[in-house]
Amino acid sequence: MPENYGQYQQTIYSNGMFSSGRPVITTDPRLLEEQARKTMSLQSFGYIAGGAGEKATMDSNRLAFRQWKLIPKMLRTTEVDTSIELFGEKYSHPVLMAPIGVQALAHRDKETGLAEACSEVDVPYILSTASGSSFEDIAASCGDVPKWYQLYWPNDNDITISLLKRAKENGYKALVVTLDTWTLAWRPADLDTGYLPFLAGIGTEFGLTDPVFRAKFEADTGSKVEDEPLGAARAWLQSIFGVNHTWEDVAFLRKNWDGPLILKGIQHVDDARTALKYGCDGIVVSNHGGRQLDGAIGSLEVLPEIVDAVGKDMTVLFDSGIRTGSDIVKAIALGAKAVFVGRPVMYGYGINGKEGAKEVLQGLLADFYLSMAIAGIPSIADCHREVLRKVQYGGDLKASL
Ligand SMILES: Cc1cc2nc3c(=O)[nH]c(=O)nc-3n(C[C@H](O)[C@H](O)[C@H](O)COP(=O)(O)O)c2cc1C
Numbered sequence: 001m002p003e004n005y006g007q008y009q010q011t012i013y014s015n016g017m018f019s020s021g022r023p024v025i026t027t028d029p030r031l032l033e034e035q036a037r038k039t040m041s042l043q044s045f046g047y048i049a050g051g052a053g054e055k056a057t058m059d060s061n062r063l064a065f066r067q068w069k070l071i072p073k074m075l076r077t078t079e080v081d082t083s084i085e086l087f088g089e090k091y092s093h094p095v096l097m098a099p100i101g102v103q104a105l106a107h108r109d110k111e112t113g114l115a116e117a118c119s120e121v122d123v124p125y126i127l128s129t130a131s132g133s134s135f136e137d138i139a140a141s142c143g144d145v146p147k148w149y150q151l152y153w154p155n156d157n158d159i160t161i162s163l164l165k166r167a168k169e170n171g172y173k174a175l176v177v178t179l180d181t182w183t184l185a186w187r188p189a190d191l192d193t194g195y196l197p198f199l200a201g202i203g204t205e206f207g208l209t210d211p212v213f214r215a216k217f218e219a220d221t222g223s224k225v226e227d228e229p230l231g232a233a234r235a236w237l238q239s240i241f242g243v244n245h246t247w248e249d250v251a252f253l254r255k256n257w258d259g260p261l262i263l264k265g266i267q268h269v270d271d272a273r274t275a276l277k278y279g280c281d282g283i284v285v286s287n288h289g290g291r292q293l294d295g296a297i298g299s300l301e302v303l304p305e306i307v308d309a310v311g312k313d314m315t316v317l318f319d320s321g322i323r324t325g326s327d328i329v330k331a332i333a334l335g336a337k338a339v340f341v342g343r344p345v346m347y348g349y350g351i352n353g354k355e356g357a358k359e360v361l362q363g364l365l366a367d368f369y370l371s372m373a374i375a376g377i378p379s380i381a382d383c384h385r386e387v388l389r390k391v392q393y394g395g396d397l398k399a400s401l
């Protein structure tokens, strides 16, 4: 891990000129998805790259970034302090790995491999409930870097409590509860291949190893999980998707989780205020990377109004569409305390395993560092709305992602 990401590109240049050659993973964010498509199976690539409907929300996520332009200032700084504090802990940069399920689709090392990659570049790993490695192994792979747990919220309170207990015992600091994916949207890439990884038993480890789920499955079916693994996977799927929680149920989570509680999938300012009312510590302004409601507004578009409404009282995080260093600068300038990055890391992981994921993350962190420095923004505290202006012209989609 470089001490200072401002130097990372020098390493790439000297490797190219004098020693080990060129980066394996393209450094051009516009080409990364295509590179992944060539390496991965149709079904795996389709699942990861896919979006809802005609992918209009994925486009909006990108276009929302294009509306904001940075206005650089000169003779201010060559060094950048990218560190932040979240929920009382220090982080070396405002970038976390988005919770992503079924990581086995990208690489056989599954969640433990990606968690290791993240820890080696000091990026906190957010563990999805839809994982295929064990809670314990993943926790060990995260090393000393803080780790968070993302809950797909079961309809059964006993199972929920059991998952929260396991997360706590394994050292996960913050709880991220995803609200926008209580059921899967219309996803043509997966529908056309008739493919749902869960039904193949991928990403169901936490359910199949959960003592409370296991006992209930055995009582309901008379079979052991081991004897009916695909039936158990199906039952697990039904216990975490298609559920009908309400806002009042957030009080239950608040009561049963004593660390930071963060709701993910917030796009409406009313929901941000309601999250605050129920005692949440944070929210993730996210539309799930355009994988849920097709035609939904670009996630960055709603960030400023949500920050204005609740930013003083709770931690506002952001994801959906982060692809470049200047995207991170823009999200921070609009009030996000940190961002999550999703698909790009999965593409790197798919192309070249742990090393590939690290290359993507390091490239993004280097690009972020350079963008801050070249814009003349010396620290996160200096990264506020005055560094930006909203313009009428967008971007040429042919040149974008
Ligand atoms: C393959 C895949 C699986 C995902 N699985 C989860 C998940 O298990 N839990 C969750 O909260 N979000 C999940 N997400 C959404 C991400 O956390 C994140 O919101 C999204 O990827 C951000 O958008 P980006 O990919 O444009 O960066 C998933 C996204 C992808 C691409």
Ligand SMILES: O=C(O)C(=O)c1ccccc1
Pocket: 100, 101, 102, 130, 181, 198, 203, 288, 291
């Ligand atoms: O695909 C997703 O977006 C997602 O959140 C998910 C849902 C179920 C299993 C794995 C990932």
